[in-house]
Amino acid sequence: MKLNDSHAHRPDPHLYLQLGELVASTGDDSFAEQMHRLVDAQVPIHRLELSEWTLDPRQTSVSHIKLLGSAGLAPEAPPANTLRHPLLQSIMQMKDPLLIQFKAPQDPEQARHGAHQCHLVSRSRDRRWVIGCHRLPSQRGFSLAELSLLKNLSDTLLPLVEHHGQILAQALGRGLGTAPAELQSGSLRQAFGERLALDAITLSAREQEVCLGLLTGGTVPQMAHQLNVKNSSVETYLKRATAKLGVSGRHGLAKWMAGA
Structure with missing residues (x-):
């Protein structure tokens, strides 16, 4: 594996997909x-x-x-x-x-x-x-x-x-060698719902879908196509959701999901 000092390490969409998988695990x-x-x-x-x-x-x-x-x-x-x-x-x-x-x-x-x-x-x-x-x-x-x-x-x-x-x-x-089924990771959707419940936050269905899509590495155009709305609508859903969560942007959403 080549290591390069000049390489600029910047977060990319794949990082959010990996972070979602990590949270779920x-x-x-x-x-x-x-x-x-x-x-x-x-x-x-x-x-x-x-x-x-x-x-x-x-x-x-x-x-x-x-x-x-x-x-x-x-x-x-x-x-x-x-x-x-x-x-x-x-x-x-x-x-x-x-x-x-x-x-x-x-x-x-x-x-x-x-x-x-x-x-x-x-x-x-x-x-x-x-x-x-x-x-x-x-x-x-x-x-x-x-x-x-x-x-x-x-x-x-x-x-x-x-x-x-x-x-x-x-x-x-509980006397178990491994985590019981109810404590195991499950899906990111389940983990996201549990995180919302923990903070007593309510998001609309569209706001949740946008957050989950972006957490798993999706892009705004992809979410817009999936929900059959404009890109600007996806951005609005994200702004509304992150405002309720008390964070800003996609990176703030990922950190909130991680409990940071």
């Missing part, structure tokens, strides 16, 4: 794979790891690290003691979401098991949620433009990781 075994596919399309990585960290009551140490999913190439060696993770000190002291990059070790033997790493972290009380993005040691490190894009993506992706972890915890609390 929350709580499912395919969640990490869906997120890896989304991130890799924007910033090439060879592996993605999702984890939830629990701090002790005094928040002076980490009592537990739970893997929430992983995707991509498997590491060549088993991970080191996670409670001695290089992120530990920063996570213990963090007050805001963090973006952290670690370069691959210079020593050839260490580099064989290492990688360029970028960790996206969010916090809430005694919990931390981490998205670890890994790039092979043979590839160059993350550029500033790529780090900036990952930071922007984290605003949408980290709330989804938290929600994913909550669903898995609910399933475990």
Whole structure:
């Protein structure tokens, strides 16, 4: 996979389709794979790891690290003691979401098991949620433009990781090895309806159809053809819907759907 510093990473319609699929897979075994596919399309990585960290009551140490999913190439060696993770000190002291990059070790033997790493972290009380993005040691490190894009993506992706972890915890609390049917992803339409109900928001049928169409990668002309209306009507439906949701535009709609 060729990496190009001059490449301008800009959201494209396919990103919204992938985001819709990711939202729909929350709580499912395919969640990490869906997120890896989304991130890799924007910033090439060879592996993605999702984890939830629990701090002790005094928040002076980490009592537990739970893997929430992983995707991509498997590491060549088993991970080191996670409670001695290089992120530990920063996570213990963090007050805001963090973006952290670690370069691959210079020593050839260490580099064989290492990688360029970028960790996206969010916090809430005694919990931390981490998205670890890994790039092979043979590839160059993350550029500033790529780090900036990952930071922007984290605003949408980290709330989804938290929600994913909550669903898995609910399933475990019910004594099930996997999420029960009523907790599994279902369709984007169902997830969208549940999100509206959660925020006690009512959209018209046309407003919902436009939002769902755009979330799954559709364009304004495609939605206009599907609904047999003018392009300007689709744009009006979108403006009305996003005004009710308290966001602006297609990107705001995607972030709202992700719970950001």
